[in-house]
Amino acid sequence: MLKVSVIVPFFNCPFIADALDSLLNQTYNNIEIIVINDGSTQYKEKIIPYLDKIIYIEKENGGTASALNLGIRLATGDYICWLSSDDIFFSKKIALQLEFMKINNSFFSHTNYYAINTRGRIITPPLGFHPSSRVELLSQIIKGNIINGCSTMIKKNVFSHLGIFDEKLLYTHDYDLWLRIIQKFDLHYLSEPLLLSRIHKDMGTKKYSSFIKEENKTVIKHHKANINRLIVDYTSKENQ
Numbered sequence: 001m002l003k004v005s006v007i008v009p010f011f012n013c014p015f016i017a018d019a020l021d022s023l024l025n026q027t028y029n030n031i032e033i034i035v036i037n038d039g040s041t042q043y044k045e046k047i048i049p050y051l052d053k054i055i056y057i058e059k060e061n062g063g064t065a066s067a068l069n070l071g072i073r074l075a076t077g078d079y080i081c082w083l084s085s086d087d088i089f090f091s092k093k094i095a096l097q098l099e100f101m102k103i104n105n106s107f108f109s110h111t112n113y114y115a116i117n118t119r120g121r122i123i124t125p126p127l128g129f130h131p132s133s134r135v136e137l138l139s140q141i142i143k144g145n146i147i148n149g150c151s152t153m154i155k156k157n158v159f160s161h162l163g164i165f166d167e168k169l170l171y172t173h174d175y176d177l178w179l180r181i182i183q184k185f186d187l188h189y190l191s192e193p194l195l196l197s198r199i200h201k202d203m204g205t206k207k208y209s210s211f212i213k214e215e216n217k218t219v220i221k222h223h224k225a226n227i228n229r230l231i232v233d234y235t236s237k238e239n240q
Contacts (some may be wrong), residue, residue: 088116172218
């Protein structure tokens, strides 16, 4: 039975219990839950009831990418998922996505999702987006990140080919990795919403929006030439 490792970076998040409950309630049983405490000073007590059910590691604060990378190094699963400590997986998320990846022989996939508020109530229609062709995907993703990281599932050996998250990128390490992956592997999209992504005042995308905007420019500049070459190649193949 294939194993799925779920990495949960944790830093001063009051919603951590909701995230862990959603993992313990998965319908798929062969799951490894790895919680990386990235130097938290608050809400650590919320993890105590789960210690016998998870792998729990404390480290000095180094940012989300460093926490994810430590989790990837420790993971023994065949597939890797990431769950932010303020988000929630639907109970069938891992089962459905893993089966979807097996059917499609996929190395990299993402799913549809909803946004929720601090009380866990859904506040948006499904937010997932997946272009209809590889050319359209490449054209859209080089403009900005269209993939919710917590909706992804990645075959672990992808990291052996491409490396892990770039820890120098404090806010766009995920975007950079997706751009690296899609240059080598197809991206598969599961249209069923399987993630609840929480919106709140302390979330990083709100607190650090100006920094994210500048870092995005750096990531795009780094990958744009390669992505544009792929667009030309795939456009030529589609027109043949």
